[in-house]
Amino acid sequence: MQLETTINGNKIVLDFAGGEFLAETLRRYGYLSVKEGCDTGSCGLCTVWLDGAPVLSCTTLTARMEDHEITTIEALNVEAEEFAQFLVAEGAEQCGFCAPGFTMTVLAMRRELKHPTVESINHYLAGNLCRCSGYKGQMRAIVKYMGVE
Amino acid sequence: MKYIGKRIPKIDGVGLVKGVPAYTSDLAINNNALIVKILRSPHASARIIHIDTTDAMAVPGVECVLTYKDVPETAFTLAGQSFPEPSPYDRRILDPVLRYVGDEVAIVAASNERVALRALAKIKVEYEVFTPVLDVESALDNELKVHATQPHTNFDVGCDASRNVAAAHSLEFGDVEAELSRCEVVIEQTYRTQAQAHAMMETYRASTSIDVHGRLQVMTSTQIPYHVRRHLSVILGLPKSKIKILKPRVGGSFGGKQTASVEIFPAIVTMKTGKAAHLVYTRQETFCCTTSRHAMVLTVRLGADKQGNIKVVDIHTLSDTGAYGEHAPTVFWVVGQKTLPLYSAICRYHGHAVYTNKAPGGALRGYGATQGTFALESAVNELAEKLGMDPAELRLKNLIKENDAHEALCGSLPGRPAVLASSSLDRCIKKGMELINWKNSFPAKDIGANKRRGYGMAVTMQGSGIAQIDTGSVTIKLNEDGFFTVSHAASDMGQGSDTMICQIAAEVLEVEMDQIIVASFDLDTLPYDPGAYASSGTYVAGKAAVIAAEQMVAQMRGAAARILDVSAEAVAYDSGLLSASADKKMSISELATTLCSFAGMDQLISKGTYGGETSPPPFIAGFAEVEVDLETGESKVIDYVAVVDCGTVINENLARIQVEGGIVMGIGLGLFEEVRYSGKGRLTTNSFMEYKIPSRLDIGEIRVAFEESHEPTGPYGAKSIGEVVCNTPAPAITEAIYNATGMRCRNLPVTAEKILMGIE
């Protein structure tokens, strides 16, 4: 099948199989920041933005992407770099496999949460699993990054 | 010191966060690679009577379908251990006998995943189905056998397939029974620990091809690249020189990738077809068809006098190794090795690791010490109660101290017990008591609304490398412009060993870290290292880095002396400058340029190799504050305090995250993580829906403090930290729950249901 969509600001015609999900398509088209950690929509590694909101690309059907805007971390270089500095300053990226998806959620959260608290941040990020870090270092980084009191 | 003990960011960190392609599937972008899929046994115990691949082969796009008839019959173990491996050689690439649900039946390689899956569905198999052995406690001497023939072992590990025994062991110091009969207070209890999944975020995967030199190239997400090469060489009958291993960034491992679970499959496809092949395990395969933490039944007997002097420790263990014995003997031994030295000179460790028709056990962070610690520390808590003593005081009174010798410490020789050269465990306990306000909090308090908070503690030890076996090397090359390449195969899987080695080299070489390139990708260019396991990275490879860097400084002074025409002793080295006098000096960069040219003709390469005579134990004292809802049984770890002795803290950032990550893994083990099977032996916790690991909402406060000791044999006094971190939560939490509710759970995990049903 074929359709036209926008990825990271560029219009593109995608070729894909009928039951294909966006994570697979994006990786095939070279957006290798998109990782997959499960087959069930449980881990958050595959998070990208669909029309600006974080979604699981493993659960988003590619066939539905006509006239939508998809954003991966490749398009958010400056912002991602900024947040990355906070994260690595805490050592909170370990194997790093969860990090791009996690960062996509964090960057969306920064736009969405008007008055972030530790509690609302934890709630917003609950769908991003990390087996390495124990989460606490991630929170230390976010608190500094977002200037949470 | 400039780099040691500092909070240095990981050298690959920013790139990984930004999603720069770095992992196996990112780099294996050979678009023509065949996609490999595996047909798996639906039965826990069966034999293939007939297998027909004709229809599968006929699917357009299918390149090959392999069954047991097509592959070498060599038996082997996939455990990543130094040769001669203790693990029994009890498996084959494909075997007509199937020993668990998920065991490999056939391998399909096709042009893409969809085609491969279609072909899998078309393989016709007729099975003769047998009754499986599923229960660990009746496996021993069961008339049903998991392995009909006795596997080869490299030396006697007590393996006896006719009894379903993969390994057996008995180790006794002093006369345990006699001592127990003399003791005024005796505790005897049985504890059960469940299988736990590694749940690393990157599933298993490997990519293979034949390179331009006709060598088999294997890129794999592994923590044991050298062992993978050795295994493939034996299994495929290829000289090691014909195999090239690439180890890119690894998306987590935790011991899982210390077993070469997947490499053989794409490798055999590439060998058969000459074509590139790529295999990525699904999450379901990762759960069902690789390894998990050995489930164990441990019976502990402790004897003490009324004053609380622990006189004797006896631990009997039954370990469930599942269908194959990867790491079965060693994990089983480590249960005893990392518990016996703690409390008493008179002690015994004995029991069996048995085969069952379930997914194999394997290496998982803690490697038996986790199970042993749960049992021993729970028993010590029970002893404290029976004695009417504070459990922290009981430990302070009995624990092994710095400079004590104990025959069970690794590195001991008959009649020559090893000495504990470094320990601050007593300080760790005292500090932890202070941080959690132990004196005022223990054992529990009411906090209203049907909730109570309980407090519990536990201590643990691990090792640093495998004494007198695992030996690793580091080489350093001075490049033509004056920067260095440090090469090693200690296999960073996220914990940061590349960064740690770079830090150590920079410290010794007195240069900025960005003057050092760390090479750890292509085994062709790397010195030998057994890999990232047994908590060896910092202690073994770190020490090798110190030696290599010191040798490089000496070589640079020697070379500068030659060029400056002075004696080597006359050349001082300081932060990149080699000087003999005010006018006889040169920078590293000048030195390097000269040495690499016709004028100098002397490429400098230094090396360091290290293996420990002992395995210096790191220690942790862990304290849990757990809130229990008395009406629903739900519990939450409100606060966890871990005070750590890992010797010198080389990088506080990385060490802290190791501790926090390990504690969360330990909390999962304590409260809800559990590999479960159906009555027919199918592993049912086969996704993150059914096997829940802690999310950030499941944990409360975690506070980590370091009480440094100085390990004389370690690099800058350092020991290890990677594994010891996940051992204390389970016993500390169950004790806290007991103190809150009066319900003692000796059977992990301690779920809300167990608590509520046990409260009355």
Add this chain to the structure above:
Amino acid sequence: MLEIENIIFPANLGEALATVRGIPGSVVLGGCGYLRLGSRKIRTAIDLARLGLDKIVETADTVEIGAMVTLRDVETDALTVGLAGGVLAKSVENIVGVQLRKCVTLGGSVAGRYPFSDPITALMAVDAELLFHGRGVISLQDYLEGKWGRDILVKIIVPKRQWIAAFTSVRKSVTDYAVLNCAVSKSGQDYRVVVGSRPSRALRVTTAENFLRENGLTKKSAVRAGELAAESLQFGDNPRGSGEYRKKICPVLVKRALLEVLDAA
């Protein structure tokens, strides 16, 4: 792995319905959270994404939630947050994470009649009705009892009353499926007590509802209502918990939800 041979984007509901009824084995796509699980082959998939069913609207006496509204929208939209004390929003807040909730739909959750469902339990407590294209309106309760085939769910309709409602659940870990969930509501002297994930489907507990109507809601009657719920319902075993455990926590969840309502009243 999901395989779909053909995807149809019907231009209107009529066309969608004709396709569902006309092509055997055709499947309506919701958020695909469940459809994608396992390996499954769909001949014809019907995508409702272009029919504007992703809106939440208010009428004089109802709030109507389109079938394609995502759980994340249910959680954040002012209309659903304001509905019955936000019970619906609260019921979905522990479902994995914001990204999954932005994918999966309320329509898919309801149409699937999942016995563990959190939003279904909450919707039962506010007398939700379902509009199926071609067939009209049916109560959620009747639908759960297996009346009607699936056809095409268009929207979920919640009558506006002076609902005060609450949702409680026990989970083995915070983002796991519920071991047991419970929603209660009060509107005037009318009560709803609903318990789901028993592990079979959510049921209203009329004994408890009647008891509350007769005795009013107090701290004491909340306890009794909980006991009545545990006595009237059947509980079973699944890997998340035994029937016996569920029976023990049922009164607690009902009581706690009722006390929340009492507090808010």
